[in-house]
Each structure stands twice: as C-alpha cells, then as structure tokens.
Amino acid sequence: xxxxxxxxxxxxxxxxxxxxxxxxxAGREWTLLAAVILVTDxxxxxxxxxxxxxxxxxxxxxxxxxxxxxxxxxxxxHAEVIARRGCVRYLTEQxxxxxxxxxxxxxxxxxxxxxxxxxxxxxxLFFTSQTPCGDASIFPMTGSQAQPCxxxxxxxxxxxxxxxxxxxxxxxxxxxDRHSSRQKSGHTxxxxxxxxxxESNPSNAxxxxxxxxxxxxxxxxAKCVPSGPADPLQPGLLYHSIGALRLKPGRGDRTLxxxxxxxxxxxxxxxxxxxxxxxxxxxxxxFRAVVVGKCPYSHEAMQRALNxxxxxxxxxxxxxxxxxxxxLQSGLEFPHNHTHTEAKHKHTLGRIxxxxxxxxxxxxxxxxxxxxxxxxKQGVTKKALGTSQARSxxxxxxxxxxxxxxxAATEDSRLPESLCGKDLKTYWDYKQAAEPYQQAWTQLRLQxxxxxxRGPRELLLFS
Ligand SMILES: [Zn+2]
Numbered sequence: 057x058x059x060x061x062x063x064x065x066x067x068x069x070x071x072x073x074x075x076x077x078x079x080x081x082a083g084r085e086w087t088l089l090a091a092v093i094l095v096t097d098x099x100x101x102x103x104x105x106x107x108x109x110x111x112x113x114x115x116x117x118x119x120x121x122x123x124x125x126x127x128x129x130x131x132x133x134h135a136e137v138i139a140r141r142g143c144v145r146y147l148t149e150q151x152x153x154x155x156x157x158x159x160x161x162x163x164x165x166x167x168x169x170x171x172x173x174x175x176x177x178x179x180x181l182f183f184t185s186q187t188p189c190g191d192a193s194i195f196p197m198t199g200s201q202a203q204p205c206x207x208x209x210x211x212x213x214x215x216x217x218x219x220x221x222x223x224x225x226x227x228x229x230x231x232x233d234r235h236s237s238r239q240k241s242g243h244t245x246x247x248x249x250x251x252x253x254x255e256s257n258p259s260n261a262x263x264x265x266x267x268x269x270x271x272x273x274x275x276x277x278a279k280c281v282p283s284g285p286a287d288p289l290q291p292g293l294l295y296h297s298i299g300a301l302r303l304k305p306g307r308g309d310r311t312l313x314x315x316x317x318x319x320x321x322x323x324x325x326x327x328x329x330x331x332x333x334x335x336x337x338x339x340x341x342x343f344r345a346v347v348v349g350k351c352p353y354s355h356e357a358m359q360r361a362l363n364x365x366x367x368x369x370x371x372x373x374x375x376x377x378x379x380x381x382x383x384l385q386s387g388l389e390f391p392h393n394h395t396h397t398e399a400k401h402k403h404t405l406g407r408i409x410x411x412x413x414x415x416x417x418x419x420x421x422x423x424x425x426x427x428x429x430x431x432x433k434q435g436v437t438k439k440a441l442g443t444s445q446a447r448s449x450x451x452x453x454x455x456x457x458x459x460x461x462x463x464a465a466t467e468d469s470r471l472p473e474s475l476c477g478k479d480l481k482t483y484w485d486y487k488q489a490a491e492p493y494q495q496a497w498t499q500l501r502l503q504x505x506x507x508x509x510r511g512p513r514e515l516l517l518f519s
Pocket of ligand 1: 134135136188189315316317
C-alpha cells in the first residue's frame with residue numbers, strides 16, 4: 057500500500073522539482089512543508105497510485121489590521137493551510153471537469169441528483185513536515201529529545217516590535233531559546249509570541265506526567281483564544297494548558313487565525329473541502345491519515361489535538377461523522393526545516409531566518425504554482441496591491457470565483473438543490489446556503505469548541 061516514509065519522500069521530491077521561486081535560501085532560511093496526496097487503489101490491476109495533488113510551504117500569518125474586506129489576501133500562510141487551500145483549488149477543477157463531461161481523477165456521479173461522490177478506491181492523505189502548531193505541539197520533552205539541546209528556560213525579555221522592517225526572529229533570542237525552537241514544530245513568529253505571553257492562570261488543566269523523568273515541555277507560540285483561560289506559564293511542565301484552542305502568532309498585532317492543530321481537528325469533522333464545495337459533494341472529504349515528517353513528536357499529543365478533542369461530538373447531519381484520523385510519523389526529515397538549516401548554516405550568509413514566502417503548487421491545468429509573500433503574490437509592486445494581478449489564486453476571492461465558474465458550467469437540471477432558486481450573491485451567502493455543513497459546524501462548535509472565535513462577517517461579504 058504505502059508507508060509514512062514513502063509519503064514523506066514523495067512530498068520532499070515533489071518540492072525539490074519545483075522552480076526556485078519562493079524556496080528558502082540554502083543554509084540560511086528555513087520553512088515548513090505540507091501536502092495532500094491522492095491515493096488511487098485499483099483492486100483490479102492490483103496497483104496503488106500515489107500523487108501529490110497539492111503542496112504548500114510557509115510559516116507566516118498576518119494580523120487583524122492587515123486583513124482585507126475583499127477576500128484578496130491570504131491571512132494564514134502556514135504550510136498546512138496553504139496545502140489545504142491548494143487542494144480546494146484542485147478539487148474545484150476536478151468538479152469542473154466532472155460537470156462538463158470531462159474525465160476526473162477524483163469524482164463520479166453520486167446517487168443523489170446534482171451531487172458527486174469520490175470514485176471507488178480514491179482517498180486522500182495529509183502530510184506535514186512537523187507537528188502542527190498549537191495543541192499537537194505541546195508535549196513533554198523526553199531525555200533523548202532534549203539532547204543535545206538544553207531545556208527551555210523561562211523567557212524573560214520581550215522582543216521589541218519592529219513592524220515594517222525585515223526581522224530576524226532567531227537572532228534576538230538567547231542561545232538556549234534558539235535551541236528550544238528545534239524541539240518544537242515551531243512556526244516563525246512563535247518565539248516572539250512566547251515572549252509576549254505574560255498572562256497567568258494557574259487554575260488550568262496542564263499535562264500530567266512524572267516530573268522526575270520529564271522536566272520540560274515542547275512549546276507552541278500559539279496563544280489560547282482570548283475568550284478562554286490563558287496558559288499558566290509556569291516553568292517546565294506547567295507552562296501550557298492542553299487541549300485549548302489557540303490563535304497563531306503574527307507580526308505586530310493579534311491574528312484571527314486558529315492554530316493548525318485546531319484547523320486539522322475541524323477538517324476531521326466537517327471535511328477539508330470547505331462549505332462551498334460541500335454543495336456539490338454527497339459526503340464530506342476526510343483525510344484517511346495524517347503523516348508527520350521526522351521532528352520532535354508525540355503520538356499522544358497528536359491524538360489529543362486532532363482526534364480526542366472532537367471524539368464525542370454527536371448529532372451531526374447524516375453524511376458527517378467523526379472518524380478517528382490515523383496518525384503516523386515518518387523517519388525522513390524535510391531538508392529545509394530549521395534543524396537542517398541550522399546544521400548547514402554558514403555565518404558568512406547572515407542570520408538564519410524563516411523564509412518569508414509561501415509556495416502553493418497544485419495539480420491544476422493553468423498556473424499550478426502560486427508564490428506569495430505577506431498574503432499577496434510575491435514580487436507585486438505597491439501600486440498593484442488591491443488589483444487582481446496581486447491576488448493569490450488560493451485567496452478566498454479567487455477560490456470563490458472558481459466556484460462560481462463551476463456553478464456557471466453546471467447544467468440547470470444538474471445543479472445541487474442547495475443552490476437552486478436562491479438569490480445568492482456574496483461569498484457569505486454561498487457559504488451559509490450549505491446548510492448541512494453549517495449545521496455540522498454548529499454542533500462541533502457547541503460540543504467541542506465553544507470558544508472558537510467568530511470571525512467578523514464583514515470580511516466575508518465580497519462577491
Ligand atoms: Zn501552523
């Protein structure tokens with residue numbers, strides 16, 4: 057069938073073959089990688105075909121003040137999120153092919169009028185080169201993991217904010233803190249965020265383990281959502297609470313983006329296709345497994361973050377279900393991660409820093425590569441900001457327009473019922489019209505994630 061190493065190797069190779077644009081500078085910059093793999097199991101031919109259909113790199117997330125009312129900026133450019141959005145772009149094209157009578161690798165007509173099903177033998181895997189930020193990255197260090205690095209010390213100093221300047225997050229931290237970064241999945245702004253994390257609430261649930269054996273914790277820079285209790289921030293194992301929803305750290309101001317652990321948990325119940333494509337699908341699309349590259353890792357933390365937190369959700373609409381994600385780790389390390397980059401680093405090259413660009417590649421016929429920085433196409437001039445040339449093809453508005461093209465290409469008689477006879481105009485309207493999806497989201501929020509922040513509606517009213 058497939059092994060975790062085979063999947064990791066496939067993703068690293070795919071990345072290697074991409075053009076240089078947006079890739080980290082060898083020996084100085086690092087990044088993170090995630091991908092969606094299409095697995096086609098043909099029992100007749102006794103073959104299993106594996107193909108990367110979407111790949112993402114990136115470590116950054118923009119703050120609230122930079123968000124756009126036009127849906128034309130990528131708020132969250134963590135690799136996992138880029139890979140998921142690229143996959144939605146790929147799936148939209150696959151559905152377009154299906155509705156317009158061309159062959160699709162993924163979809164066949166469903167039993168319900170206007171709905172499409174995944175072909176027999178087809179499934180999707182999710183790969184990420186590191187444990188997702190947030191809850192899955194919080195676990196005790198073991199003796200072997202802590203070597204040769206020292207344990208994390210309580211960080212005393214707050215890094216000064218230097219918005220608008222190129223920042224070298226690594227350089228401003230003490231050596232011990234820099235080591236600590238290797239011990240966690242670490243997205244770029246996390247170290248800065250940890251220094252800002254000053255609130256204290258010792259009453260939270262924290263990890264329980266033998267203090268003699270394991271004395272320190274892998275940390276995440278993602279902070280607990282503001283409406284709930286904060287981390288205790290005590291030394292060692294009492295630094296973080298566990299199971300909490302967390303917001304990604306950003307530059308300067310607070311972000312509204314949930315951690316990758318939280319988003320993966322959500323996709324595990326609602327599917328990763330999003331609200332729009334759910335109009336066309338007979339059932340939500342769930343990842344069959346999540347494969348993590350070689351990095352500090354805890355199966356228990358992954359299980360808790362991605363599965364256990366939602367395992368008791370009941371009353372979902374019929375097609376939705378909470379299936380336990382299979383979680384596996386590969387022994388192969390991403391050659392551009394922080395550890396590798398640090399090992400190869402030459403001081404003449406300048407300070408080590410996270411790569412500012414995010415690469416999206418997906419298996420579509422036109423412009424599969426989409427490289428962004430700060431949420432817009434990389435290299436775009438200031439003058440072009442706000443124009444369609446500056447937009448990423450995986451921005452909300454571009455994905456929405458691709459969806460509208462799919463709707464326009466669908467014969468009236470084959471239009472999903474949920475889109476018939478309604479006066480839908482904005483992105484928000486189309487999302488809300490996906491009723492079972494919204495009902496499932498309501499149940500998930502009520503039962504598992506009551507503190508999940510509601511994003512401002514005005515950010516979704518574009519058309
Ligand atoms: Zn993340």
